[in-house]
Amino acid sequence: MKNFSNKYIYIYSVVLVLIVATVLALLAVGLKPYQQKNIKAEQMQQLLASAGIKVERNVAEENYDKYIIAEYTVNGNGEIIDEYSEGKQQKGSERPFDVNVKSQYKSLKGGATDVKLPVYVCKKDDGQTIYIVPVRGTGLWGDVWGNVALKSDLNTISGVIFDHESETPGLGSKITDDPNFAKSFENKTMYEGDEFVSVKVEKRVGTQNPHAVDALSGATLTSNGVSAMIEDCLKFYLPYFNTLKK
């Protein structure tokens, strides 16, 4: 073994760290656009998918621009804070698409009052207008989230899509993987008369109940999580929906 002086050791470490940091910084800057594009495209793809428009990820952005005609953020009183449509910011300062839904829901849960959450308005080829809202909650192991698309009566669900961080593969993960689960939400309604009852996920409800869908077998806690998520999150949007209906 050779002997190394302290000076050599210091210089060695500094040079090593500098080289490593420079290369990493360059790489991170270089790859960032690709990474963000992936995240953005996935988000757009999922928004469209909940409205029943299935597109490949690489064409998600152009289809998004075609079908989503407006983005809003609304607060708990149903007032519009930001608006983005026709390719530019119409009101407010933040593009609704860029709002961090995760942290907004977290502060909503923590009792904050200045929460704003996005609503997307989608115009389908057959002329239907669909309102899409993002939802977020917790499942068995980690977060679950998704989008709920409502028909223009703001009562009937047109479609949903869910994703999850770490639900049990093959059981809880079916909220994402099993197309029948998402499909079972279609045409369910969240109002019984004038009363908000949400769309619940419960055991053995069959296909007839207008306000509930069958839970996933073997994934009770994930199902409960999804049920609570839909109820809690839709509740936030009710004032906005009420102003829309008027």
Added chain:
Amino acid sequence: MEALNIFIKSVFIDNMIFAFFLGMCSYLAISKTVKTSMGLGLAVTFVLVITVPVNYLIDKYLLQPGALTWISDSFANVDLSFLSFILFIAVIAGIVQLVEMFIERYSPSLYSQLGIFLPLIAVNCAILGCSLFMQKRDYSNIEVLSFAFGSGIGWLLAIIGIAAIRERLKYSNIPPALRGLGIAFIITGLMAMAFQAFSGIKL
């Protein structure tokens, strides 16, 4: 309340070993007797409780997108999160070294118990894993502490459990090819199944 839930969750449900397989290498290598496992388990808990909060602060005030705004608003767009792996591991290696020197200086008796395990811990995946989970799950200050402590206790529980079983196994008649490592894995699997029962707890 939330902090207590996180503690229970990380001890029993999200157990580092049974649910995430983290720290398996030292878990299998050092679990031959209860006494040494106890030492290693305590050392892991100790290091977790120090490193996870430190990494939390680093993440919050240095790495996250927009974390540098406390210096100046012009840094709002800086995102250093790509450096998190390297900084986390450097913090862990550094703190382990510091803790080792500190214990050696002030508590020779504790050092004789934990000392030999400390260098092992720097490369224990449970330590780095905990910091990475913390970064993904965005906890608040107090939650981070209870998460780190809970994960450590969960790890301690797991290693003491297997060590106790392995001490008894010496007297069992196991097929030769399964002796030692093979049976240790299968027992860990059975313990993991038992711990799975906790996932029904509603917190």
Added chain:
Amino acid sequence: MSEIAKKKDPLFGPRDMKLIKTPFSKENPIIVQVLGICSALAVTVKLQPAVVMALSVTVVIMMSNVIISLLRNTIPPRIRIIVQLVIVSFLVIIVDQVLRAFVYDASKQLSVYVGLIITNCIVMGRLEAFAMSNKPWPSLMDGLGNGLGYGIILIIIGFVRELFGSGTLWDIRIMPEGYIPNGLMVMPAMALILLGIIIWIHRSRNKDLLEKE
């Protein structure tokens, strides 16, 4: 070991092949040396993440072996562990960033386990045991062999767990309609038991690996 580097050998000659082959059976990093288990089990619920993980680890071992081997005479022994950690984390960050940019779905599935390659004992173990005292080319071969030896176990476990646990392979349905997936297979517990069984089979065939107790 350093003997290997001194003799002249043709590319992929018998010595290179030996370096690649031994990790597959006699010196398999997972089932014989018990290294790198942490990440081995968590990513094997499905075949696809297992393959991506195996490839990522192989790339990291090979690259870090070569880099450390090139630097081996310049690294001061007192700081060699930290130098190794820096090089390994450097490579892991590159892998992570590249996965995020180009294989986004796989990187989502692997989540924190990509970062945990840093503390994967196989990588550090090979650096200490081989790369610090050997020339770059044999180090590359050693890295390739160990990476693949690690990968093969991951792929076997991933194969069994996905086939029986989800009834699919590479997300394509294999089992006939009506097969009820075995929920136990996707649980963490089953990965451990499967690994125990693999060790059992392997040791029954290689008597010299038996543990004396």
